[in-house]
Amino acid sequence: MPFQPQVSPFSTSATLLARKKERPKKDKRITELRYHLMHPQTPRPLRFGRSRYLRHWTIHRAWQLYRRQQREARERELQRLYHSMRDACEELRHMDELGNRAPLSDATPGVIEDEGGEAETREQVRARPTGKEVGRLYRKAMKKQDVWKGFPIEYARPLTDYPSRDGWNIGWKRP
Amino acid sequence: MSIASSAQCLRCIGRTSLSSSRSSTWRAFSKASRQEASLNTTSSSSPPIEPTLTRQTSTPVTSTPLQTDPSESTRRQAVRKELKDPIPFEQLPYECFQEARKILQADREEKLGQIEIQRGRIARLVEQDASVSGGNVAKRKRLESMRQRLEELKILADINDPLVKKRFEDGLGDMDKPIYRHLAYKKWIAYKRKVAMQRITQMSVIPDVLPSIEPILDVDMNFDRVRVQPGNFIMSTTSERTPTFNVQSFAAGERLYTVAVIDPDIPNIDTDNFDHKCLFLATNVPISPTSPKVDVASLPDASVAHSWLPPVAQMGAPYHRISAFILRQPHGTTIDVEALKGQYPRDNLWLRDMVKKHSLRPMGVTMFRSMWDEGTDGVMERAGIEGVDMEFQRPPPEKLPYKKKPGWKFR
Numbered sequence: 001m002p003f004q005p006q007v008s009p010f011s012t013s014a015t016l017l018a019r020k021k022e023r024p025k026k027d028k029r030i031t032e033l034r035y036h037l038m039h040p041q042t043p044r045p046l047r048f049g050r051s052r053y054l055r056h057w058t059i060h061r062a063w064q065l066y067r068r069q070q071r072e073a074r075e076r077e078l079q080r081l082y083h084s085m086r087d088a089c090e091e092l093r094h095m096d097e098l099g100n101r102a103p104l105s106d107a108t109p110g111v112i113e114d115e116g117g118e119a120e121t122r123e124q125v126r127a128r129p130t131g132k133e134v135g136r137l138y139r140k141a142m143k144k145q146d147v148w149k150g151f152p153i154e155y156a157r158p159l160t161d162y163p164s165r166d167g168w169n170i171g172w173k174r175p
Numbered sequence: 176m177s178i179a180s181s182a183q184c185l186r187c188i189g190r191t192s193l194s195s196s197r198s199s200t201w202r203a204f205s206k207a208s209r210q211e212a213s214l215n216t217t218s219s220s221s222p223p224i225e226p227t228l229t230r231q232t233s234t235p236v237t238s239t240p241l242q243t244d245p246s247e248s249t250r251r252q253a254v255r256k257e258l259k260d261p262i263p264f265e266q267l268p269y270e271c272f273q274e275a276r277k278i279l280q281a282d283r284e285e286k287l288g289q290i291e292i293q294r295g296r297i298a299r300l301v302e303q304d305a306s307v308s309g310g311n312v313a314k315r316k317r318l319e320s321m322r323q324r325l326e327e328l329k330i331l332a333d334i335n336d337p338l339v340k341k342r343f344e345d346g347l348g349d350m351d352k353p354i355y356r357h358l359a360y361k362k363w364i365a366y367k368r369k370v371a372m373q374r375i376t377q378m379s380v381i382p383d384v385l386p387s388i389e390p391i392l393d394v395d396m397n398f399d400r401v402r403v404q405p406g407n408f409i410m411s412t413t414s415e416r417t418p419t420f421n422v423q424s425f426a427a428g429e430r431l432y433t434v435a436v437i438d439p440d441i442p443n444i445d446t447d448n449f450d451h452k453c454l455f456l457a458t459n460v461p462i463s464p465t466s467p468k469v470d471v472a473s474l475p476d477a478s479v480a481h482s483w484l485p486p487v488a489q490m491g492a493p494y495h496r497i498s499a500f501i502l503r504q505p506h507g508t509t510i511d512v513e514a515l516k517g518q519y520p521r522d523n524l525w526l527r528d529m530v531k532k533h534s535l536r537p538m539g540v541t542m543f544r545s546m547w548d549e550g551t552d553g554v555m556e557r558a559g560i561e562g563v564d565m566e567f568q569r570p571p572p573e574k575l576p577y578k579k580k581p582g583w584k585f586r
Contacts (some may be wrong), residue, residue, distance in 0.1 A: 051264065058276060059271055059272060063275070140332060
């Protein structure tokens with residue numbers, strides 16, 4: 001197909017605007033937006049010179065970096081707490097009432113190494129405490145009974161930043 | 176307000192002196208006294224000699240210290256001092272800015288330490304026996320990921336530097352450095368690559384010439400001063416000249432590339448179809464981030480298989496899509512140009528076949544369109560292309576077979 005250049009203008013708005021009758025009605029939202037944007041009390045958009053823009057950018061980047069560092073430190077601390085809690089629970093799981101360590105349930109004799117680095121003999125493993133007392137504390141802890149004793153149970157759900165709409169109900173009793 | 180009461184406000188000094196002087200000097204100013212007034216620089220300013228004074232004080236021909244000129248405003252003097260002896264950007268005396276710089280510098284130091292550690296780790300792993308690191312494949316994979324991390328760290332160390340940003344925005348970035356390559360890549364991928372991809376897919380260059388492409392090279396094509404926007408119509412007289420490619424690579428190091436310009440829209444009347452034609456083919460073209468220019472006219476003959484043939488579209492034929500592909504050759508391999516020329520003549524060059532045979536990897540693409548215009552005939556004559564006097568026309572539609580109307584309907 002041969003190339004045909006566009007002869008008539010793409011837009012017809014110029015001729016339409018010349019006639020007042022046929023002028024299209026402006027959307028009211030546009031009028032409102034324009035009114036507020038052009039209002040003398042509206043502050044002008046933020047415009048910086050080159051040097052000032054670069055300084056602004058530098059400060060912005062440093063602030064982002066600082067917040068990132070803070071966030072990561074907080075996450076690391078939480079991770080550390082979680083892991084030490086998990087380790088404590090694991091210790092409890094293997095402990096009998098005298099505080100001795102019991103063999104792992106899936107352990108095979110002669111494989112487990114104690115802290116000295118030497119493999120335990122079959123006899124030593126057999127001599128390790130077993131029975132229902134092993135891990136009793138762990139099982140009790142996992143039941144989480146009376147964890148909220150002394151605290152209102154409402155604290156078990158995440159607290160909000162805002163006070164209740166109804167204020168503090170001082171006469172509340174546990175149902 | 177003690178300043179205002181005891182002495183005049185600094186802002187008002189110039190203004191009052193100017194307004195008071197105007198009434199006296201301005202009016203008494205005559206052609207005869209002009210020379211005298213320009214010499215007497217201790218007097219208050221007069222507009223006619225202002226340009227002369229500015230020229231005298233601003234030309235750095237005399238290497239004397241800053242000339243203090245009372246006729247010059249305090250502000251202008253300050254600006255001149257600032258221009259002459261500016262404070263370096265890093266030393267600008269803004270507290271928050273300086274604190275921010277401290278944080279960024281500490282982070283950079285940390286990143287530099289990490290880079291050193293990573294380098295040591297890589298060196299140790301390279302020396303380690305493959306059987307210890309879990310086999311050759313595992314070792315190679317691990318090395319690759321460690322090197323990738325090292326590149327990341329290099330970028331992270333510099334990305335928060337305002338001067339790096341400034342230099343990049345001014346176009347002064349050194350493409351040998353990873354940070355500038357990274358910034359350039361981000362800029363390209365944000366807009367230019369999208370436009371190029373849109374054009375080549377909309378105009379079906381992609382399934383027609385090559386099955387697919389994921390460009391990672393920024394390719395610009397120029398005919399002297401005319402820059403090719405992907406998909407633009409280019410005048411035949413413009414595309415008659417040899418093009419120049421600007422192939423910006425964002426990966427370190429020099430590699431060899433094959434450059435192919437293909438026109439997949441040569442009409443073939445016999446088959447009632449379109450043929451491919453190669454307008455340009457060159458191999459073993461070295462391209463690196465710092466030397467992106469590929470001047471088709473000045474490429475050595477040893478690397479050009481098919482020299483530039485101007486694209487032409489005959490009258491009445493649909494537009495031609497002229498697509499340029501930059502194909503990366505495998506590591507350390509060169510292609511024999513003579514063999515290539517014999518294997519792939521201009522006509523019906525099937526690029527897919529060439530890519531497959533030589534294990535090339537399509538890395539960059541751009542395209543433009545060409546159609547018949549007033550200059551085409553001249554271009555064809557000069558280039559010795561046949562068919563100047565030919566015009567393509569659509570065949571008249573075939574007549575439908577006559578069908579007798581069912582008479583019972585129209586009774």
